[in-house]
Amino acid sequence: MVSADRKVLAFIKENPGATPREIADALGLPYNAVRGALLRLREAGYLIRSSKGGYVVRAGLPSGLEDELRIPSVSSRTSSTAGIEYLINEVEELRNYVSDLKERVEKLEKELIIIKRGLQSKSSEPGIKKVTDKLLRALEDKKVIKASEALKLTDKPLETYVRGGKAVIIGNLIASTRFFEGFKRRFPLKVSEVRSLTWFERELLEAMIREGVVYLHGGREYRLIEGSVQ
Secondary structure (H helix, E strand, O other): OOHHHHHHHHHHHHOOOEOHHHHHHHHOOOHHHHHHHHHHHHHOOOEEEOOOOOEEEOOOOOHHHHHHOOOOOHHHHHHHHHHHHHHHHHHHHHHHHHHHHHHHHHHHHHHHHHHHHHHHHHHOOOOOOOOOOHHHHHHHHHOEEEHHHHHHHOOOOHHHHHHOOOEEEEOOEEEEHHHHHHHHOOOOEEHHHHHHOOHHHHHHHHHHHHOOOEEEEOOOEEEEOOOOOO
16 A cells, blocks of 8 residues: 555544545645545545545454554644645745845836936936926917917016027917927918817917918918018
8 A cells, every 4th residue: 555545544544524625635645646545445445435425444444454544643643744834835935925026126126216317317417407487388388379478477578588599479479489390391281281280270370371471372271471480
């Protein structure tokens, strides 16, 4: 009789009616190994099935085997050892998981430090300055605003922004120079395309028409008058 068979038989003798799963959990043996042992023990005539689905030891075992199964607390000793081994494995796995998690956290912290330093270095680079002027911030956001609104955002003459290349005045509007130059490159602009313009692009187009910067050609497209706005 193999070792697994003896363990299973001893356990069932002390725990009549035990099921294969209970035996496997108690002895710390693979479920398939327990099933194999039960099959061999049944074929050898050592075990019978109980009415509740478990197994019991058949009465009248050979005396030698009976003596062998009288080892004190075989099942409890085996079960206790299996439980300790299980806990040791669980603790070891948990220790490895925590160690791996710690490494990942440290790696993320290093990456965050690198990103933070990169952002700080970019913000301190020459030419990359935070816009503090209220009017320039408004132009960055809205692209086009009314001149009357612009005057409320600054105490400087609007011509100062024009001379500095930051803004362009078209009628009663003031537009971001960058936005205005990009808008000019869209001409000639078909009439059918006007409906797809944003509201501030349409505002700017209407102002350019009123100021004679743009004219309608053939009723089909708007054209920019060259040299009308520098």
